[in-house]
Amino acid sequence: EDQVTQSPEALRLQEGESSSLNCSYTVSGLRGLFWYRQDPGKGPEFLFTLYSAGEEKEKERLKATLTKKESFLHITAPKPEDSATYLCAVQEWRVQGAQKLVFGQGTRLTINP
Amino acid sequence: GAVVSQHPSWVICKSGTSVKIECRSLDFQATTMFWYRQFPKQSLMLMATSNEGSKATYEQGVEKDKFLINHASLTLSTLTVTSAHPEDSSFYICSGTRAEQYFGPGTRLTVT
Numbered sequence: 497e498d499q500v501t502q503s504p505e506a507l508r509l510q511e512g513e514s515s516s517l518n519c520s521y522t523v524s525g526l527r528g529l530f531w532y533r534q535d536p537g538k539g540p541e542f543l544f545t546l547y548s549a550g551e552e553k554e555k556e557r558l559k560a561t562l563t564k565k566e567s568f569l570h571i572t573a574p575k576p577e578d579s580a581t582y583l584c585a586v587q588e589w590r591v592q593g594a595q596k597l598v599f600g601q602g603t604r605l606t607i608n609p
Numbered sequence: 610g611a612v613v614s615q616h617p618s619w620v621i622c623k624s625g626t627s628v629k630i631e632c633r634s635l636d637f638q639a640t641t642m643f644w645y646r647q648f649p650k651q652s653l654m655l656m657a658t659s660n661e662g663s664k665a666t667y668e669q670g671v672e673k674d675k676f677l678i679n680h681a682s683l684t685l686s687t688l689t690v691t692s693a694h695p696e697d698s699s700f701y702i703c704s705g706t707r708a709e710q711y712f713g714p715g716t717r718l719t720v721t
Contacts, residue, residue, distance in 0.1 A: 539702045539712035599652045
């Protein structure tokens, strides 16, 4: 069974203080690993998809990386508007049937001004 | 990106009544849509997979007679919570798939 574990559960940083969020996963065959941002009371907003170990993607202050067992979401010089819950999800290769996502519990990130 | 809308964004209903939630893909066609439920401070739990023109596939533990899903077209899926009870109060989110899954803004259901 696919499993996704995110750490830490919550993280408080000062504005400008860089850090990383971790997503460890177990899946029989990885089709893709996804990062989403979710603000309170809203649906998840797509950030990145990573498909193979060694792949990296960047968007503004965020960079996502992938190994065979985990993914990191690096946040550089964060601003208060980066405060949100960051969700990691994996998608398993399937010959047929829907491509379901399995989500981790998320990391609640708070950036203090 | 791709845009998914949900209606209503917030609904209160009395116990025993039914509530319908609409999910629309606005700028793409979604052969498959997914319905999730999210409780406070918890992650998304997949309820069912909705395929256009066919019956939905429900996850283990989800009552298909209680959560009726209809995927009438490539841009519209509906979730009807029948005979709602207070324990059904939750945040319901749908998604449509293009290359990735794009999520709607969610519907907050409160059953009194």
